[in-house]
Amino acid sequence: MTDFTNPGGLLFLAVLIPVIILYLLRPKPKDMRIPSLMFIIGMEQRRRFRSFFKRILRDPLLVLQLLALSLIVLALAGPFSLSTETHKVTEDAVIILDMSASMQAGSPTRFEQAKGAALSVLADLDESDKVSVILAENIPIIALKRGSAEDAKSLIGGSYPKATTSGIGGAILLGADLIKESNIEKMIYVVSDFSNYEGSDPLAAQKTAFAQGIGVKLIRVGSPEENVAIIASRSGRSQEGCFMEIVAKNYGSAEKTVTAELFIDSQWGDSESKALPPGSAGVFSLSVKCSGVEHEAMTSLSVSDAMTVDNRAYAIIPKTLETDVLLIREEDSGNYIKYALESLEGVYVDEIDPPVYPEDYSSYDLVVFQNAEGRNILAGTFRALEKFVETGGDLVIFGFEGLLEVPASELGTTIPVVPIEVSNFGGSPSKLFDHQLLTDVDIESVRAEKYLYVDAKLGSVILSDIAGNSVLSIAEFGAGQIVYIGLYPQSNWSDFQLKPSFPIFWSNMVGWLSEGRSMGDSRNFKTGDQMPVGLNQTNRVKKPSGEVIEGANIIMDDAGFYLIEKNGFTAAASLLDEKESNVSSSNLGESSISDGYKSERFDEEVKHEWFWGLAIAGLIVVIVEWFYYKRRGSL
Amino acid sequence: MIDLEFIKQLKTLDLLAKKKIMSSYAGGQRSIRQGRGIEPIDHREYFPGDDLRFVDWKVYGRTEKLFVKRFEEEKSLTTHILLDSSNSMNFGSGKYSKFDYASMLGIGFAYLVTQENEKFALATYNTQLRDVLQPKRGRGHFFKAVDMLNNQKLGGTTNLDIVGERYGNIIKSRSLCIVISDFLEKPEEIRKGLFRLAKRSKNLLVIQVMDPVEKKLEWQGDIKLHDLETNEIKKMFFTPSMRKDYAVKFIAHLEKVRNACDSVGADFFTTTTDDPVFDIFFKITHLTTRGHMK
Numbered sequence: 001m002t003d004f005t006n007p008g009g010l011l012f013l014a015v016l017i018p019v020i021i022l023y024l025l026r027p028k029p030k031d032m033r034i035p036s037l038m039f040i041i042g043m044e045q046r047r048r049f050r051s052f053f054k055r056i057l058r059d060p061l062l063v064l065q066l067l068a069l070s071l072i073v074l075a076l077a078g079p080f081s082l083s084t085e086t087h088k089v090t091e092d093a094v095i096i097l098d099m100s101a102s103m104q105a106g107s108p109t110r111f112e113q114a115k116g117a118a119l120s121v122l123a124d125l126d127e128s129d130k131v132s133v134i135l136a137e138n139i140p141i142i143a144l145k146r147g148s149a150e151d152a153k154s155l156i157g158g159s160y161p162k163a164t165t166s167g168i169g170g171a172i173l174l175g176a177d178l179i180k181e182s183n184i185e186k187m188i189y190v191v192s193d194f195s196n197y198e199g200s201d202p203l204a205a206q207k208t209a210f211a212q213g214i215g216v217k218l219i220r221v222g223s224p225e226e227n228v229a230i231i232a233s234r235s236g237r238s239q240e241g242c243f244m245e246i247v248a249k250n251y252g253s254a255e256k257t258v259t260a261e262l263f264i265d266s267q268w269g270d271s272e273s274k275a276l277p278p279g280s281a282g283v284f285s286l287s288v289k290c291s292g293v294e295h296e297a298m299t300s301l302s303v304s305d306a307m308t309v310d311n312r313a314y315a316i317i318p319k320t321l322e323t324d325v326l327l328i329r330e331e332d333s334g335n336y337i338k339y340a341l342e343s344l345e346g347v348y349v350d351e352i353d354p355p356v357y358p359e360d361y362s363s364y365d366l367v368v369f370q371n372a373e374g375r376n377i378l379a380g381t382f383r384a385l386e387k388f389v390e391t392g393g394d395l396v397i398f399g400f401e402g403l404l405e406v407p408a409s410e411l412g413t414t415i416p417v418v419p420i421e422v423s424n425f426g427g428s429p430s431k432l433f434d435h436q437l438l439t440d441v442d443i444e445s446v447r448a449e450k451y452l453y454v455d456a457k458l459g460s461v462i463l464s465d466i467a468g469n470s471v472l473s474i475a476e477f478g479a480g481q482i483v484y485i486g487l488y489p490q491s492n493w494s495d496f497q498l499k500p501s502f503p504i505f506w507s508n509m510v511g512w513l514s515e516g517r518s519m520g521d522s523r524n525f526k527t528g529d530q531m532p533v534g535l536n537q538t539n540r541v542k543k544p545s546g547e548v549i550e551g552a553n554i555i556m557d558d559a560g561f562y563l564i565e566k567n568g569f570t571a572a573a574s575l576l577d578e579k580e581s582n583v584s585s586s587n588l589g590e591s592s593i594s595d596g597y598k599s600e601r602f603d604e605e606v607k608h609e610w611f612w613g614l615a616i617a618g619l620i621v622v623i624v625e626w627f628y629y630k631r632r633g634s635l
Numbered sequence: 636m637i638d639l640e641f642i643k644q645l646k647t648l649d650l651l652a653k654k655k656i657m658s659s660y661a662g663g664q665r666s667i668r669q670g671r672g673i674e675p676i677d678h679r680e681y682f683p684g685d686d687l688r689f690v691d692w693k694v695y696g697r698t699e700k701l702f703v704k705r706f707e708e709e710k711s712l713t714t715h716i717l718l719d720s721s722n723s724m725n726f727g728s729g730k731y732s733k734f735d736y737a738s739m740l741g742i743g744f745a746y747l748v749t750q751e752n753e754k755f756a757l758a759t760y761n762t763q764l765r766d767v768l769q770p771k772r773g774r775g776h777f778f779k780a781v782d783m784l785n786n787q788k789l790g791g792t793t794n795l796d797i798v799g800e801r802y803g804n805i806i807k808s809r810s811l812c813i814v815i816s817d818f819l820e821k822p823e824e825i826r827k828g829l830f831r832l833a834k835r836s837k838n839l840l841v842i843q844v845m846d847p848v849e850k851k852l853e854w855q856g857d858i859k860l861h862d863l864e865t866n867e868i869k870k871m872f873f874t875p876s877m878r879k880d881y882a883v884k885f886i887a888h889l890e891k892v893r894n895a896c897d898s899v900g901a902d903f904f905t906t907t908t909d910d911p912v913f914d915i916f917f918k919i920t921h922l923t924t925r926g927h928m929k
Contacts, residue, residue, distance in 0.1 A: 029857035029870055035723035035733070035849050036819040037862040037869055039884040040877075631876065 005078030005609075012073040016066055064625040071618030079610045084603050092182035094132045094175035095121060095152060096140075097159065098192030100166035101527070101575050103222075105193075105306040105583040110222035111161040114191040117219050118156050121189050125149040132178055136190075137557055138164040138198060138528040140171035142178065162557040163309045163573070164528035165580050168192055169200025172216060176209040186214040193222040196579040222583070225306030226252035229581030231281065233574060235297055235315035235524065237511065242269070242317045243287035244299045250276035251584050252305070259302040262286035264295050264317070292320030292345055296561055296570065309559055310581040314572035316523045316561075320346045321514045324363065327351045329370035336489045336497035337370055340506040347510055357381055361388035366513055369397040370489070374405030382406065382414045389414065390478030394513040399452035399471070399486040416460030416475035416484050420453040427466040429487065435463050436512045437472070437483070441501040448494040451486045460484075481513055523571040525556050531571055533564050540565040544573075636735060637742050637781050645746045647913060678702040712811055713754045713770045715836060716741045717802060718784070719816030720759035721793040723864040726817075728848040729909050736908040737815040737844045738784040742777075743916060744813055749777045756805070757783065760798040761791035767805070792864050793820045795828030803835040812836035818843050818892045819864065826895035839901035842915065843892060847907045852881050 004010065034040075095118050103111040125131060131152040133144040144155050168190060175188045188209060190202070206216040232247035242264055250256045255277050262270040269288030276282050286299060295317040303311065325341050331353045341349045352358065354376035361367055367385060389395050395414060397403075403411070403419045411418075426449040431438055443464050448471065456462055456470050464472040471486030489497035496502060525531060530553045533539040540550045544560025556562060556573035563570050575581065678691055681701035689703045718741050724734035731739075741757065748755040749772065756770040757780045766783050768776065793816065806812065812832045818825055833839040852873070860869045871877075889905065896903035906915045 029859045030854075031859050031861065032854060033726060033861045033863055034852075035726040035817060035846070035862075036864045037860060037867055038819060039881050039888070040860065040869065040871075631874065 002079055002081045005080060007077060009073065009077030012076060013070065015073065016069055019065055019069065020062070061625065061628060064621055064628060068618050068621040068625060071614050071621060075611050075614035075618060079614070081608045081610070083606050083608060085606045086603055089185045091125065091129045091185045091187050092132075092146070092179045093121070093125060093129055094134060094179055094188045095156070096134045096136050096168065096171045096175055096188060096190045096192075097156065098166045098168060098190075098194075099135045099137045099159070099162050099164070100192075100196065101161065101163045101307070101309050101577070101580050102193055102195045102583050103161040104163075104309050105225045105227065106222055109161075110193045113221035114193075115156055115159070117191045117221055118189070119153060121191075121219075122149045122153050122156075130179075130182070130184075132175065134171045134175050134178075135159065136166040136168050136171035136192070137162050137555075138167055139555065140167055140174045142174065145178065162527070163559040163575050164557050165196055165198045165577060166192070167199040168194070168197045168202040169205040172202060172205035172209055173200060176205075176212055176214050179214065180212050186212075188214060188216045189219060190216065191219045191221060193583070194218070194220055195222070195583050195585065196577075224585055225583045226254075227306040227310070227581055227583050228252065228256055228258055228276065228301060228303045229305075229307075229310035229578075230299065230301060230313045230574070231310075231576060231578040231581060233299065233313040233315060233524075233576055235317055237290075237317060237320065238287060240287035240289065242290035242295055242297060243285065244297050244313065244315055245283065245285045246299050246313050247281050247283050248274075248276065248301055249281035249578065249581070250278055251582050253278050253584075256303055256305075258282070258284075260284035260286060261300050261302065262288060263298045263300065264288055264290055266296075266298075290317065294319045294570070296572070306583050307581075310575045310577070312559060313574040313576065314524075314560055315574075316570055316572050318523070321365075322346045322348065323365045323510050323514055325349045325366045325368060325510075326358070326361065326364040327368045327370060328354060328357070328372060330354060330372060330376070333371050334489055334497065336502065337368060337506070340497075340503045341368070341510070343503055344507055344510050354378075357384070359384075361385065361393055362391065364388075364393065366394045366396065366510070369395065369400075371398060371400035372402045374402040377402055377406050379410065382411050385414045386412045386477070389480035389482055392479035394481045394483075396483045396485060396509065398488050399454065399484065400488055401452075403452065413457075413475075413477050414482060416457050416473040416482055417452075417454035417470055417486075418457060420455060423448075423451050423453050423466075423469070425467075426450065429464040429466050429471045431464050433461070433463045435474075437474070437505065437508045438463060439504075439508055441505045441508065442499065443472070443496075443501075443505075446487055446494055446496045446499060448487050448496075450493045451488065454484070454486065483509065483513075523569070525571060525573045526577070527556055527559050527573045527575050529556050529573065530554065531556055531562065534566075637738055637785055641739055641742070641912075642746075642781070644913070645743060678704055712838075713756065713806075713808065714744060714748045715756045715770070715802070715806060715810055715812045716744055716758070717798070717812065717814045717816075717832075718757070718759050718787075719761070719793055719814075719818075720765055720787050720789050721761040721791050721864060722789055722866075723793070723817055723819045724844075725789045726846050726849065726863055727908060728846050731908045733817055733844045733846055733908055734787070734789055736906075736912065737842075738787075739912045740815050740842060740844070740915060741813070742781055742784065743912065745777055745780050748772075749774060755780075758802060758805075759783075759787055760793075760795075760802070762794040762797060764798055764801050769805075794824055795820060796824040796831075797828075799828030799831035803831045806832075806835035809837045810835075811838040811840065813840045813842065815842045815844060817845060818888075822888065822891035822895060825892055826898060829895055829899045829901055833899040833901055839896075839899060840919075841892075841896050841901045841903045843889070843903070843905040845905065845907050847909050850882075850885060850907065852878055854878070 097114055097118055103109065103114060129149060130146040131149050132146055133152050133155055135141045135143050144152055172188060172190060179186045209216045228248060228250050230246045231249050233244060235244040244262055246260060248258055248260065255275055257273060257275045259271055259273040261268060270286040272284045272286060274282045297315045297317050299313045301311040323346060325347055327338055327349055338349055341347050354372035355378055357378065361384060367388060385395055397415050399419060401422060404421065408418060426447065428447055429443050431443055448466060451466060451471055453469055456473060460473045460475040462470040462473050473484040475482045487494040487496040532553050533541055534552045538550045538552050540548055541554045542548050542563040542565060544558045559574050561570055561572050678694060679702065681690060681703050685703050691702050691704050694702045718737050720734060724737060725732055727733060745755050745757060752772055754770040754772045756768055758767040759765045768780055768783060814832065829839060829841065854873045856873060858871060858873050893903050904915060904918060
């Protein structure tokens, strides 16, 4: 539709009338005689188009003048037309990309699909839109804040998923907080497989964002996949050497035969195969002989499944711990215990002869109170031992006769039993529990002629007894552990010390007690954990990927081994997440997922003014007229 | 109009051109026209000094005596003068119209012929022959020609093709034919007409008379043109470019006329009415002296 801003200007078209009149009134042409028109007629015949033109318009000059005037007058009248144009709504957009381990499933991976979806969203945006990018790792990270679509494309193109879970809900809340003050259309696009999340519920976060006037579109990628994963792991040293015990779960719909292989410092050590029914888990125990130094252990599953990051568990097997033992015994006591302890690698034995006791037991890891005569047990001895155990030390105390002379109050909690009297009858112990202490120990073959009758204290665990009377109990006190052994190593009491499994018993003892002091667990992490690497300073850490990062606390977002460059310490991180490895379904309902992600459009009425076009056209006609005048010789 | 003043001036012409022009067509001097339409009619005995080119060697072969050929030009030559009297000849921007100028030229030639006591014929034409004076000699015939031209009424268009055919029948013997016109007709008609005349007369002299205005139309602007020949009227705005186009076409037409003359062996001259009449005779004299007539 066309209209005029100044319709009154059209009245100026009346100026055309005097122009036409002037043209009509112009002087008559000169009469000229010519002998023959033969040359002029021939000339005219070549200009037939002019003849044709002249039949309609007698003089092109008049037409040009009328046209120029008409265009100028029309331009002054301000004509315009209205049209409807569709515009894209300018957006302040946040793109949230799921960076979790489950995004590595599939081929192409879900992450590749997510990148494609994110780039499709970006393709619909233009320079007027603001784009932010949040990488939803277990802790959401703002990677781009109100930048351009081009910046976002570069960033997304260079990103890769981690071996952690993702906090999608938290990322949505973070994104909402980022753009809530914006006064243009606010949109959050979440690209994920929605198979697992930690932290805030994404749907709740979505509602929170809606309430703030922010649109949230959930874009799902990926399809259900069959997967087998390691969901739990335990490692350390045992009689067999270095071991890793893992739990593997089959998330698929069919039985899978899974082989677990143990590698110590990249050398193959052990393997075990099992058939895992669908939906079930199985335990794989792997071990191999290894030296006492620190080792990097890895268990890997040989199975064809959706993702590989959860097919491996990593662990640092710490070096054999040195155990400093203090043996408290009367000088003429047998050396069986001493020799059994000294035969163990990393065990260093000091002896004291009561009534001489150290003021401070803290320099020892283990105190073995073999025996002492009643008179040689000083007041406060057991109080000091109690304090030692409470602060993390371990105490092994035999049921020797001198204990009967110590008041119960004096004994305190240093002994998990209450000594009563020496037994009248002998017997052989019965094994009540299959405890680590009794692994490969044939305690039931021991013959005890004498032992102390004791009452078990509440909280203690009796591992072996003779006729209901504890001869082997354990208890915890504070940070330490206490073991009571009622089989006194003296020939007229028992023959335990003569059994071949006696040294094994002490090896088990040291190993079991030292596990509590093991550094291994403090350097074995789950992905997503933070590892402190420096107090009040930053340190450089080499990640499993080879990337070197620096910080005081390092987020272990990749599975594998980490190296702290300054001190050479290594740490291990494994996924070990039952929920994250379940890539067979989505955690969100179907109805929550958006179809498509086209930005909103709106129609706008646009006014197209013709002034300049007409004015320029009029000017062109004037120029043409000038050339026409010049060509016919009037100028 | 041919007046007494002009006739008096013809004496000058007599001095300038008489023998030179006429003798060039009479063959008394060596001419490039040798062998072209000039036929030997008998022989005479060779005298020392005669041109050896005219010795008849065939006769010598038979008789072993030298004889020279005697040519027709040694006999009398009739001059036929044709004047275009179409409407276009009525155009004149100066003192004389084209017809006036052409008449003076024609009378000039008639005068020269009369002085030689030779015969001449005079005719006017447009699309056909109009007035014709049959070949005669003498002063009385000359003044009859003057009267005829002075009383001539111009009119009609031109067609030299038809006229050439008709007048050709009048030419009985080898003669000199002079055609004076503006030649504002189709080149093909001109060529055919000249061909017919040249065929009968063997000597053809063509003189084109133009007005200086029609050579270069110095007009511009709105004009209403009257075609004198056809009485057609044309209104137009005459522009410099049209002027250029006209000049190009005009020159091209002249070339065609010249080529038509060359093709029939006619001598061609062009003049304008602002040139002194006797100059054309001078031109003809000058070129015949050099043995080259263009």
